[in-house]
Amino acid sequence: MAISVVAIVVTRNLFSVIVLSGAYSFLMATVLVALDAVDVAMTEAAVGAGVSTVLLLGALHLCKSEEAKPVHKPWLPLAVSVSTGALLIYGAWGLPDFGDPDAPIHQNVVPRYMENEVDVPNVVTAVLASFRGYDTLGETTVVFTAGAGVIALLRRRKKGPEKTREKA
Amino acid sequence: MIRSLVSAVALFSFWLLLSGMFVPFLLAAGFGCAIAIKLFSKRLSAIAEESDVLELNWGKFIVYCPWLVEEIIVAAWDVSKRILSPRLPISPALVEFVPSQKTDVGLVIHANSITLTPGTISVEAEHGRFLVHALTEGGAKSLAGSEMDRRCAELEEV
Amino acid sequence: MKNDLVLRVLGRLMIPAILLFALYVQFHGDFGPGGGFQAGVIAAAGIIFYALIHGVAATRRLVPDGVVETMVASGVLIYAGVGLAGLLLGGHYLDYSVLSHDPVHGQHRGIFWVEVGVATTVCGVMLKIFYMFASRGNSED
Amino acid sequence: MLIDILSGIFLAGGAFFCLVGGIGLIRMPDFYTRMHAASVTETLGAGLMLVGMMLHAGLTLVTAKLILIGLLIFLASPASSHALAKSALMSGLKPLLGATPSDDEVPPSKP
Amino acid sequence: MLAHFTNIITVFLMVAGLYIIIARGNLIKKLIGLSLFQTSVYLLYITPGKLIGGTAPIISPQYSVYSNPLPHVLILTAIVVGVATLALGLALAVRIREAYGSIEEDEILDRDHSVEADEAKGAH
Amino acid sequence: MLSAAALALLLTVALALARAALGPSVFDRLQAASTIGTCAMLLLALLGFLDERPEFLDLALTYGLLNVIGVIAVLKFFHLGRIANKSHENAEDA
Numbered sequence: 006m007a008i009s010v011v012a013i014v015v016t017r018n019l020f021s022v023i024v025l026s027g028a029y030s031f032l033m034a035t036v037l038v039a040l041d042a043v044d045v046a047m048t049e050a051a052v053g054a055g056v057s058t059v060l061l062l063g064a065l066h067l068c069k070s071e072e073a074k075p076v077h078k079p080w081l082p083l084a085v086s087v088s089t090g091a092l093l094i095y096g097a098w099g100l101p102d103f104g105d106p107d108a109p110i111h112q113n114v115v116p117r118y119m120e121n122e123v124d125v126p127n128v129v130t131a132v133l134a135s136f137r138g139y140d141t142l143g144e145t146t147v148v149f150t151a152g153a154g155v156i157a158l159l160r161r162r163k164k165g166p167e168k169t170r171e172k173a
Numbered sequence: 174m175i176r177s178l179v180s181a182v183a184l185f186s187f188w189l190l191l192s193g194m195f196v197p198f199l200l201a202a203g204f205g206c207a208i209a210i211k212l213f214s215k216r217l218s219a220i221a222e223e224s225d226v227l228e229l230n231w232g233k234f235i236v237y238c239p240w241l242v243e244e245i246i247v248a249a250w251d252v253s254k255r256i257l258s259p260r261l262p263i264s265p266a267l268v269e270f271v272p273s274q275k276t277d278v279g280l281v282i283h284a285n286s287i288t289l290t291p292g293t294i295s296v297e298a299e300h301g302r303f304l305v306h307a308l309t310e311g312g313a314k315s316l317a318g319s320e321m322d323r324r325c326a327e328l329e330e331v
Numbered sequence: 332m333k334n335d336l337v338l339r340v341l342g343r344l345m346i347p348a349i350l351l352f353a354l355y356v357q358f359h360g361d362f363g364p365g366g367g368f369q370a371g372v373i374a375a376a377g378i379i380f381y382a383l384i385h386g387v388a389a390t391r392r393l394v395p396d397g398v399v400e401t402m403v404a405s406g407v408l409i410y411a412g413v414g415l416a417g418l419l420l421g422g423h424y425l426d427y428s429v430l431s432h433d434p435v436h437g438q439h440r441g442i443f444w445v446e447v448g449v450a451t452t453v454c455g456v457m458l459k460i461f462y463m464f465a466s467r468g469n470s471e472d
Numbered sequence: 473m474l475i476d477i478l479s480g481i482f483l484a485g486g487a488f489f490c491l492v493g494g495i496g497l498i499r500m501p502d503f504y505t506r507m508h509a510a511s512v513t514e515t516l517g518a519g520l521m522l523v524g525m526m527l528h529a530g531l532t533l534v535t536a537k538l539i540l541i542g543l544l545i546f547l548a549s550p551a552s553s554h555a556l557a558k559s560a561l562m563s564g565l566k567p568l569l570g571a572t573p574s575d576d577e578v579p580p581s582k583p
Numbered sequence: 584m585l586a587h588f589t590n591i592i593t594v595f596l597m598v599a600g601l602y603i604i605i606a607r608g609n610l611i612k613k614l615i616g617l618s619l620f621q622t623s624v625y626l627l628y629i630t631p632g633k634l635i636g637g638t639a640p641i642i643s644p645q646y647s648v649y650s651n652p653l654p655h656v657l658i659l660t661a662i663v664v665g666v667a668t669l670a671l672g673l674a675l676a677v678r679i680r681e682a683y684g685s686i687e688e689d690e691i692l693d694r695d696h697s698v699e700a701d702e703a704k705g706a707h
Numbered sequence: 708m709l710s711a712a713a714l715a716l717l718l719t720v721a722l723a724l725a726r727a728a729l730g731p732s733v734f735d736r737l738q739a740a741s742t743i744g745t746c747a748m749l750l751l752a753l754l755g756f757l758d759e760r761p762e763f764l765d766l767a768l769t770y771g772l773l774n775v776i777g778v779i780a781v782l783k784f785f786h787l788g789r790i791a792n793k794s795h796e797n798a799e800d801a
Contacts, residue, residue: 028740031747041650043364043639051372055773062784063464064673082606090598097590125361128640128652134442138425144660151667152456158674159463190536191355206354214347249516256496281340288550291511296557308508341551363762480708487715494722537764548775559782560734
């Protein structure tokens with residue numbers, strides 16, 4: 006997976022980048038399955054390999070497919086990224102161990118969720134739709150808003166693009 | 174009418190295979206979904222201006238499948254030996270030939286069988302013209318008028 | 332690509348299967364992996380597959396813009412409506428227990444309708460976005 | 473017991489062919505020949521593994537689902553590799569031909 | 584070391600995404616970097632929820648230990664919102680391309696500068 | 708045996724990744740990506756058996772469906788994109 010990430014960073018042809026990110030999200034989904042997040046993996050596979058690939062391609066075929074050569078030296082961003090990474094790794098030593106059942110995350114509300122008072126075997130669905138119904142309503146609204154935003158941005162007006170191009 | 178009933182039943186059995194739960198609610202949902210999708214797929218075909226049903230000699234098709242599997246195994250073993258041998262003994266070739274099938278389905282089955290067999294890939298498949306890329310020249314020569322061609326043509330005889 | 336024989340036959344076989352699979356994911360969200368969002372995305376992917384084979388114009392005839400826009404809005408309305416129904420039947424907003432005589436059954440019913448709402452919106456939005464991107468490119472050529 | 477051994481053999485065979493396909497993907501000289509290597513993975517490798525898992529599962533609905541997955545692979549993978557090869561040829565990627573390439577065998581690549 | 588291996592991978596992904604976002608000028612590449620960054624966040628949330636020996640949180644009588652479902656729910660929402668923002672960002676990029684004829688940050692800035700210079704000249 | 712097969716699949720994924728990273732043309736990468744998709748699908752089914760939770764097969768099916776759609780989408784837009792870009796560049800030149 007790391008290889009594909011590095012390849013995504015280095016590659017300059019955007020078509021190849023999109024293909025690589027599709028492969029990356031398949032691998033990501035497999036990792037998520039290994040971490041028991043079945044629903045998340047399904048979503049990630051559906052989104053990463055299906056929809057966002059198509060969307061990126063759709064945007065790309067309206068734009069240029071080759072990235073320009075960078076004009077700046079990459080050292081400053083690299084330094085910023087690496088130092089952020091070092092800081093985060095330093096911080097990560099304070100986190101609980103991987104798979105530790107006594108970690109705080111397993112102590113609070115989750116036992117109540119797992120009691121399954123809704124009688125739906127898939128706890129993720131139960132929590133998503135019932136216990137956290139407001140979150141999901143908000144999520145649906147965000148999707149709706151994004152759709153509306155895209156419609157507003159990409160709706161075809163007569164002579165719209167030419168005018169702006171002349172001004173520029 | 175009978176044909177669309179058959180395909181609706183096929184869709185419903187697909188649902189049952191997926192579900193494996195025989196709760197009344199889910200059975201009813203499956204039935205409804207199968208019918209809805211059958212109607213929707215009629216619309217799909219109508220807009221694409223295609224016939225809705227696939228004509229095929231199913232009896233011969235059942236005989237054809239094991240034969241194809243055997244071909245695949247033989248070819249895959251051959252290709253694997255070539256991949257693993259240190260000298261990489263390949264001589265890629267492109268051949269063009271005329272398939273003897275007439276219908277869409279027959280042509281597609283032939284093209285897919287060619288692609289499924291490791292060592293040969295159908296590059297272009299149209300009525301009356303196949304373009305095939307083969308890993309070895311021997312494999313390329315044996316394609317035109319092959320047994321696969323004959324068997325696929327037999328599948329069309331309804 | 333548009334008239335590719337192999338792809339056309341594949342599409343004829345696969346698109347109904349994909350759509351049925353999406354509905355299966357929708358209805359079995361309670362029992363296994365899946366749910367409204369995944370179902371919406373898979374269904375949208377199936378229809379996008381049709382668009383890839385037969386072109387966007389044919390797809391617009393298959394699922395017209397009006398239908399898609401109605402789907403986008405009605406999904407959110409279904410979700411909010413479920414909450415409102417709970418409110419009207421004497422519970423809290425988005426409290427499903429009052430939707431039926433038996434609280435557990437009410438929860439089932441509420442979850443089902445909420446998932447339907449999510450699936451409808453997601454499918455509609457994905458299709459709409461795809462239409463927007465694809466049609467913009469085609470008419471520019 | 474016998475079934476366990478048999479399924480183990482099938483799984484091992486599938487794993488072997490998958491690996492061979494992967495090696496071929498690296499070793500082959502050009503795109504079209506790499507596709508042949510990949511098709512080894514996608515047909516025999518996947519097929520044998522699925523058979524192995526079916527034997528492991530026994531006669532349940534799991535087997536039915538595995539058969540569905542197998543059908544999906546066998547329907548979809550040739551179609552997608554056909555499309556891949558076709559558009560590679562259309563975009564002007566010339567295949568490497570023969571040990572001694574002869575020019576008259578190169579087909580006219582259409583735009 | 585092994586206990587924190589997953590954290591290190593998460594941080595690596597995050598850094599890669601961050602690097603793409605700040606170092607590359609292409610807007611679409613920036614968006615891809617953003618989604619890379621998002622996946623690292625997914626991983627950050629999901630990994631603590633895993634219990635050694637636990638299985639997926641789909642209740643069935645054979646199992647007693649399940650992984651924590653709460654992060655799954657949160658991340659499910661996050662993925663959905665992520666796609667929505669990606670689509671919106673892409674639409675913006677397309678519009679910018681139509682207005683400026685480019686999606687490279689530097690070229691866009693250059694063009695802005697030249698337009699400003701022209702306007703300044705016109706004013707004088 | 709199951710875990711050995713899973714290991715072999717992981718190795719195959721690694722090889723395909725190398726090809727995806729090296730691959731000179733887009734088609735090479737695409738071929739590698741679709742191989743990765745197939746391997747991930749098999750890996751998922753195997754993981755399901757290792758965990759003894761065969762519900763994961765649904766996921767494998769999803770992967771298979773989306774893999775095909777992704778490959779064909781890239782191919783389709785690759786052609787469209789080239790044509791669109793060319794005509795656009797010509798228009799700007801003129």
